[in-house]
Amino acid sequence: MKHAYLIMAHKNLNQLLRLLRALDDARNGIYLHLDSRFREADEVDFAGFLNFSCFHSIPRRTVEWGNYGIVQTEFELLRAAVEEGPYRYYHLLSGQDFPIKSQSDIHHFFDGQDKEFIHFADPSGWDRVMQIRLNRFRRPIYQIYLLSEFLKRRIGIRPMIDFGFGSNWFSITDKFAKDFLAKRRWASRYFINCICPDELVLQTFVLTFGYENHLAAAVGTGDETASKRCIDWNRGGDNHPYVWRAADYQILANSSAMFARKFDTEIDEDILRRIEETLL
Template sequence: MKIAFLILAHKNPRQLQLLLNALQHPAFHFYIHIDKKVNAEPFQYLSSQFSNVSFIKKRAKIYWAAFGTIQATLNGFNEIPLDNYDYVNVISAQDFPLRPADEIYEYILKRKGTEFITCESIEDEWPVAPRVKKYHLINWRIPGKYRLGNFLTHILPQRKFPVDHTIVGRANWFTLTTKAIKYSLSFLKENPAVIRYYKYCWGADEFIFSTILYNSSFKTNIAENLVYVKWSADTTIAHPQILTIDDFNELINSSKLFARKFDMESDSLILKKLEEYIGIAEATV
C-alpha cells in the first residue's frame, strides 16, 4: 500500500519541515501545495532535503472559507499520479502526527478500503445549514459582500442544490482511497452545476467531498476522519484553537492519528514533546 500526502501550506517552512520529518516512511510521498498568495521560494529547499517531496505546480489563492481550498485540493488531485497510490491523505502544514509513521501506515493498512471523511448532517448533528442554503459571496474580493449576500438571500428564491443529495460534512481534512477520489473528480466533471453552487457557499470545502461520497456507493465504507481538532466552547468562533503544551496529554490519549492546529511561533514546545513521544530523536531545525 502506498499513500500520497497532499499538504496545503501557506507559511512557516521550518514547521513544515518538522512535519515531513515526523512522517518519513518508504510508502509515503508528499505533494505540497503552496498558497499562491505567498512566495513559494522559501519552501523549495524541502524537495532537496527530502527525496519524497514534490510541489503542486498549479497553485490557487486560498482565502478563509472561500473556494480556494477546494481548488487547491482539486489541483493536487489532478497532479498526483493517482494510479501509483492507494490513498491520498489531505492535511494542513499546521498538522502534526500523534503516532509514529509506521503506526499510521499499519492503522490504515488494516482498514484498507475505508474512507476516513467525517459526514455529519448539516440539519441536526452539525447544524450549519445556512452556510449552504443562503447566498455567500465569500469569493468576491469586494467591500460590502456580506451585506450583498444577505440582500440576495432575502430577495431571491431559496437556493436549491442542483442534484438530489443529502448534504453532510464537517472537516476538509480527510484520508480517501484513490478510487473515491477518482469518483469525486468524475462526478464534479459531469456535474459542473455543483461547483457553481458551492462557489456561493460559506466554507464549502467542509461539505463538497463528504457529500459526494455520502451519496454514492462509497457511503458504506465511510468512517470519521483521522484528525483531532480542538474547538472553542464559544460556537461563534469558527477557527480551531491553536494547540499548546497544555494539550499534550489530551492529544496523546486521543484515538486520532493527527492533530491540528499547531503554530511553532506561538508554542514550539508542544511539537518538541510530540517528536519525543513518537520517537523522533531530535528536531531537524
C-alpha cells in the same frame, strides 16, 4: 502500498519543514501547494530537503478563506497524486497539522482498512449551516437544499442532491479518490458561489452518490473516529480549532487519532518538540 500526503500551506516555513520531515518516508508521496502569498518559502528546495519521499508541488495560487479556491486546490492536489499513483490512502493535511503517530503506525493502521475517513458534523445543526453557506450567494442552491430535506423527511425518495457538512480534512482510498475526481465539474456547478464550500463538497458527494456505507464511522460521529484527526473545537473560539499547547501533550499521546490540528509554533513550539521526541 504507498500513501499520498496532500498538503496545503500558507504560513510558517519552519513549521512546514518539520511537518515534511515527520512525513518523510520511502512509503510516502508528498504533494504540496504553497499559497502564492507565502513568500517565505520561495527559495526553499523542498525536494532536496526530503531524503526518502517522492515529492511533487502544484502551481501556486492565492487561496482566500471561504471561497472555492480551496476546493480547486484540493482537487488539483488529488489529481496530481492519482496520476502518479495508485496510493493506498490519500491524506489531506494543512501546513498546521501534524502526525501524532509514527509512519509505521499510520501505515499499519490504514493498510488494514478499506473505508473512507471523512468527518460529518452533527446533522442537527445542518439546517442553519446550509442557510448561511448556500443562501448567501446563490439562493436557488438553498432552495434545492430545502427541497431535498422535504423529500427525505416526508416522502423517503432520495433527492437530486443530498447536502452534508463537516471538516474538509480526509483520508480516502484510491477508488474513492478517483470517483470524487470524476465529479469535479459537478462540485463546481453546485458550490462555486457558496461560502466555505470545502466543508460541504466531500460530504455532499458521499450522501448524494450513495457512499454512506463506505465510511469508517457513521454520519455525525466525532473527529477521532470518523477522520482519525484529533481536533478541539471547544476551546478554539469563533468556530476555529484550538491551537495545541505543551500542556495538552497527554491528550494527544492518548488519542486514537493518527493526526492532529492545529499547531502554531508562534504560539507554542514545545508541543511539536515533545511529539517529535516521543511519538514519532
